[in-house]
Every structure is written in structure tokens, then in C-alpha cells.
């Protein structure tokens with residue numbers, strides 16, 4: 001683990017303990033990239049929980065699982081092996097039952113259904129247990145929707161990252177364009193609005209600010225500025 005503070009006494013205290021930093025926020029707020037870079041800077045594990053729900057959605061669509069049937073979804077989660085393999089640059093490859101699904105889980109079809117699949121309580125229980133298991137392996141940055149509220153309520157630092165709807169839609173549209181996907185701005189806005197609505201209004205583990213979370217609105221920040229702001233929050237909170 002890298003030093004958060006220059007002071008060796010503080011460092012030894014910190015390095016004896018596993019640190020958990022949670023980053024929650026809506027789709028296209030830049031969470032994944034910023035969280036990954038922050039994890040790299042700290043030398044922590046990086047857990048992108050959205051990939052787990054995406055992988056299950058991809059499998060549900062492939063196997064034509066009835067996504068309106070919560071029991072079918074919890075069975076699916078129980079019978080699936082998800083493995084997140086960090087690469088040297090901290091990008092993560094996602095394996096589902098041994099198959100590399102890293103690109104497939106970013107398809108527009110998965111985008112359209114992932115909020116519905118991830119609203120199922122039984123399926124979430126299986127995922128939450130796996131997420132907590134991963135946290136036993138070392139200090140980590142956990143990123144998602146319910147990291148600070150449900151999965152790691154005792155986290156050392158909690159961050160809520162948000163940006164205006166227009167800014168997030170612009171980012172998502174640009175991302176799709178760079179991938180060669182011809183999706184109109186209107187379609188992007190509809191998809192994003194749907195996901196925002198389902199993610200924040202669902203009964204189980206809705207997206208919301210955790211108690212004690214510090215809010216960053218990065219509508220007018222780029223990724224390096226966002227990471228810098230997160231770094232400031234983390235080091236201040238750790239009383240460096």
C-alpha cells in the first residue's frame with residue numbers, strides 16, 4: 001500500500017488496517033474512470049460493481065431468463081461465476097463462467113436492461129456477499145450505487161459523485177460515438193433518464209447519498225480534476 005500521508009507513524013497505523021473507500025453516483029458521472037485512477041494512485045484494489053450486474057444482465061438476455069421473475073434472477077446469480085481480473089493498467093477484464101465478456105457487457109442492449117435486472121433483491125444479495133468477500137482481500141475503492149449505503153456502511157471514506165443530466169448525456173453520447181455506435185442524442189437521453197429513474201426509485205438499495213458521504217459535482221471538471229478532488233477528500237478524511 002502506498003503512503004497516503006508523508007508521516008511514518010500515520011502510515012503504519014493506516015497500513016495495519018484495511019481501508020474501504022466508497023464511490024457512488026449515477027450513470028455516466030465518470031465514476032469508473034476516476035475510481036480506477038484513484039485506486040492506482042493509492043495502490044488499492046478497485047471494485048467496479050456495475051460490471052457484476054452487467055455480466056448477469058448479459059447472461060439473462062443470452063439465456064432468455066424471465067427478467068420479471070425475481071426467483072429466476074436469484075437462481076441465475078447463484079449459478080454464475082463472475083471473476084474480475086485486474087490488468088496491469090488497472091483496467092478490469094470480466095469473466096462470466098470462464099468466458100471473457102468485457103466488451104459484451106457494454107452493449108446498448110445490456111444498458112437497456114441492467115437497471116431492471118439489478119433491481120431484484122435476491123440477485124443483489126448474492127452480489128453483495130461476493131463484494132464483501134472481495135473487500136477481505138485488501139484496501140479497496142468500491143464503486144457503484146449502494147456501496148456507502150448498504151454494502152460498506154462502515155467505510156472509512158464515502159464519496160458521492162454527480163454531474164448534471166445534460167453533461168452526463170453528452171459524455172455518454174461521446175463515448176458511444178467513439179465506439180462507433182450510431183445512437184442519437186435523444187436515444188442516449190432516454191436511456192439515461194430511464195436508468196436514473198429505476199436506479200434511484202427502486203425499493204431495494206436505491207441510488208442515494210450515503211450518510212456521511214462527501215458530494216463532488218464534476219459537471220465542470222475533467223477526470224484529472226475529479227481524481228484530484230477525491231484525493232483531497234481522502235487525505236483530509238484520513239487526517240494527513
Ligand code: DC
Nearest residue numbers: 027049050053114115118144145146
Ligand atoms: O455503473 P454502471 O453504469 O456500469 O452500472 C450498471 C447498472 O448496474 C446500473 O444502472 C445499476 C446497477 N448497479 C447497481 O444496481 N448497484 C451497484 N452497486 C452498481 C451498479
